[in-house]
Amino acid sequence: MDIKYKVNRLETTNEIRPLVDKHWEELRTAKERGEKVAWASGPTFIFAYAMGMKCHFMAGYSAYCGGIGAGEEVLKVAEMTGDLPETCSYHRLHMGMAEAVARDIPINPQAILPMPDLMVAGRLCPEMSHYAEGLSRRFGIRVLPVDLPSVYNIEDAPRIREFVYRQFKEVVIPTVEDVCGKPFDYDRMSEILSVLKKVATLRNQCWEFFKEKPSRWTLWDYGVSIAPVFYMMGNPAGITYYEKLLKELQERKKNNIPAIAPEGEKYRLYWDGWLPWAFLGKFMRKFTPHGAVCICGRYPWEFFPNPELIDPENPVESWADLYYGKGQLIHHFSPRGTVDLIGELIEDYSIDGLLMFSSKTCRIMNLSQPDIIDTLDKKYGVPGVIVEGDMIDPAMISDSQIETRLEALYEMIDSRRK
């Protein structure tokens, strides 16, 4: 008889929406209080936060737009004002929002942000520079650019780390000092890192529950809980949130409650690439009837999987080291780094299959995915498929394509179990 699977929803995750709503509300109203506003891409917002600026975060804003259902209308404005549909949807969202404000085109008010006093453009990928350049050309916004190269070969990391650290010290800090009219607040940056360290440590304890069979929660639960380790960085509310989440997961373990009812998941999947913010529900509805659950991915591992390396006493050095030193977070963006990371996750989290999400408009995590699948399949015997789509843009999402690929993945897993 077919098992009727359903998701056991966590209660704690209901508390994240008010927290992120508050974050974006405070940003929206910052100028009314005379506060300076920054927009940031890549891991650069910490410098604005250290100076007491209210700060947006490119991917976080895009996820928020997707979450509140504002993505499609803002993307339409971007297209109407000249952006090509193949352009990065995060780029288009920002252009669309800025143009909507400038031209008085009505969009969801929650998606509207104040124009920044400074754009801190961390160039993890070139598009993160392109959107800042575009906004500067169109609206004259001051740009503080930082080049943050992905590292393809680990031996290249030390010299790139030096380059990035020098930009932090020689360009970023003097510029935020100039914009804010005061010396850089190293103490505040240290405090932010102290809070981050606590949040990330708690979050890692939560991750342990992904290792359980059955898993106690899903990657989607983690996805919606991501803000405290990123754009809500330094906010002690993140500690409270993850303490509560940890407690709920401990309770689940004690009472043997799985993430997927009635008795746990049939397929334990790894999810590669961005989370599809505007389509989390859609994907979940495609996984759950099959007893499939995503329990780990590369994107979450971008966010400080080794909190022990966070050194609040040396904040700027530590920030560079997390990405380019011992932390090597930046290496996860390269195919070599991805192979190493997924290999570890397959073993640690007992993964049955790989679901590689390929964004049609953002290639930063798409790179060499077919070859990565091939390498991992040969080494670990774990099959994988690619699912094409987008994080925000519904025009890039095809239900039948997703379903066909998922069915293929389930069949491959089943056939190898026989």
Add this chain to the structure above:
Amino acid sequence: MKNVLSKITDIVSDPYAFVGSVRERTGKKVIGCFPMHVPEELVHAAGMLPVVIWRSNEAVTWGHAHVPPYDCGITRSFVDDAVRGKLPFMDGMVFHVRQCLQAGEFPYIMEKNVKPAYQKNLYLPALYPGAATKDFTITELEVFKTSLEEFSGNKITDEKLKKSIEIYNLNRSLLERVYEIRREKPEILKAKEVMQIVWSSMLMPKEDHSKILTELISAMEAKEVIPDKTRIRVIPVGGLCQTIQTDILDLIEDLGMIIPDDDLYMGSRYFANKVSLDGDPVDALAKRYLTKSPLCPTKGVWDIHWGDEAIKRLKDNNAKGIISVVIKYCPPHACYYPDFKSKMDKEGINEIMIQVEHEIISLESVKTRLQTFVEIMGGV
């Protein structure tokens, strides 16, 4: 002139056979340099033959087992060529992986499936403010230089590098001269011939190419042409990284337009800016890379405007319109294009965009757009 053009056509019609034959004839190792910013002079100074990686004219087949259909033409085409074993003559490959995200596709695919004897990733920075940018560029070039020395077994002395720079600068000067003559007598060459002249420079040893350019220039200088004043002068802009289909260039001309100058990578952008022979040669190569003009949207520049450069070129050539050639799935150009378009609108410049794909595009739709463009500009 006809002989030189015929030779060039032969070379670009089958670059695989040509480059392979040069390798066999000279005994030099061939290093494929992904467009657009790898400093070929360093490869040359190591005693090897740098060639700029090209887009084939075949449909992508096996390549789609490695890259998605929404990567740009040259990315898919080059991967396809590589995994189909069409590049056995390429001893090495160099990728500037920070140019755009798709350039990041190559390192893993090549090391896993093709295994060239030499493979190097460059991380040239965006042209951002601060001394770190310049210093890191120099560091990257020094690291590249060392790796080339190790692979080739040849020490790249300053003297050797300056000699290579001289050879490259001469070729740039000669290509500039071809363009000067073309500006004076646009009817002298078809647009596709000009593109092929530049493309052949990317494939041939520069010394050989300069020789045939010298011959070509003499013939061009001597040749008289009857100006056709009925033709509307237009400037194509863009076409980053790759050749565009020659059919499109023919179409532009067939519709009564003429191209006196261009702002294409497979055109004037390739030979823009010489390398200084003063001081340290690696510093000089870095300086050329760090030059903001001609503006390249892959370099992170926003304090000058590509549109201003294009308008200047249009006015210098007494042209009436700009044709933006946007390669499909080229994010740097796609992200910049709306601002370029706005600038044209604001300045009252006739401009039209055509998107070019690797696969055979619908020439009819391009034709319709271009016909409309001609009519707007007051042509037939």
